[in-house]
Amino acid sequence: MIREMIVVEGKEDTAAIRRAVGADTIETGGSAVGEDVLRRVELAFERRGVIVFTDPDSPGERIRKIVAERVPGVKHAFLTRDEARGKDGIGVEHASDEAIRRALDRVREPEAQGASVSTREPELEWSDLLDAGLIVHASSARRRERIGELLGIGYANGKTLYKRIVMFRITREEFVAALEQLEREGL
Incomplete structure (x- = not known):
């Protein structure tokens, strides 16, 4: 089980993460990240830590930026576009279990504050x-x-x-x- 909470975009991403690894998620509900979601991310960060794991596209990058600005110090996991490509587009939900595990094994932590x-x-x-x-x-x-x-x-x-x-x-x-x-x- 992964200790940190993982920020994803939606329910299908949550299903993919849970299929690949044992983890709890916070769903943003898309790129319009609301105040309630950001408060949950802040609480999760204080208590368990947070990994942002969004789609490798513009909306995913927007979410990543919003969350990282609000909660400096969150960790980041990345999929390549090829790993996230499915017949319906690009997203975490299309990635294989192995690609998800590999991305979570390579989590990056930002420069420490201080x-x-x-x-x-x-x-x-x-x-x-x-x-x-x-x-x-x-x-x-x-x-x-x-x-x-x-x-x-x-x-x-x-x-x-x-x-x-x-x-x-x-x-x-x-x-x-x-x-x-x-x-x-x-x-």
């Missing part, structure tokens, strides 16, 4: 993403998608990718290893 940590400079800079062809490059979208998979931080546009790299304390070594994998794959 003065001693918040003043620490990030290991990577915007220019590192530019130099790596992750922004302003002919195949930057595909490269960002794959590096997000390799780092376990999900697909994002350039600005969001950089924020996640900083937030999840991705080290230069992790970044370089992922870039080397991109090169081996010919991306």
Whole structure:
């Protein structure tokens, strides 16, 4: 049984999570996250911890952002678009049990809050993403998608990718290893 409560979008996501692992969920009811849901997430965070596990699409990212802004410190689990693809679209509910377990095994925790940590400079800079062809490059979208998979931080546009790299304390070594994998794959 997973100790933390998992924030998902709806009932079908809850069914998929429960099918794959023992866990309790909080359903947002879609991307219009209400005050009552946010209060439940705050309470769950205080008592058990929270993992945000939303669809790898725009509404899922919107929910992730709303929850993380309201409750800093929540953990994040990510599926790739391919893992979440079903005949009816993209969503956690379409993922295999194995993909769900793998995503939950790779949960990412944001940078800890506190003065001693918040003043620490990030290991990577915007220019590192530019130099790596992750922004302003002919195949930057595909490269960002794959590096997000390799780092376990999900697909994002350039600005969001950089924020996640900083937030999840991705080290230069992790970044370089992922870039080397991109090169081996010919991306």
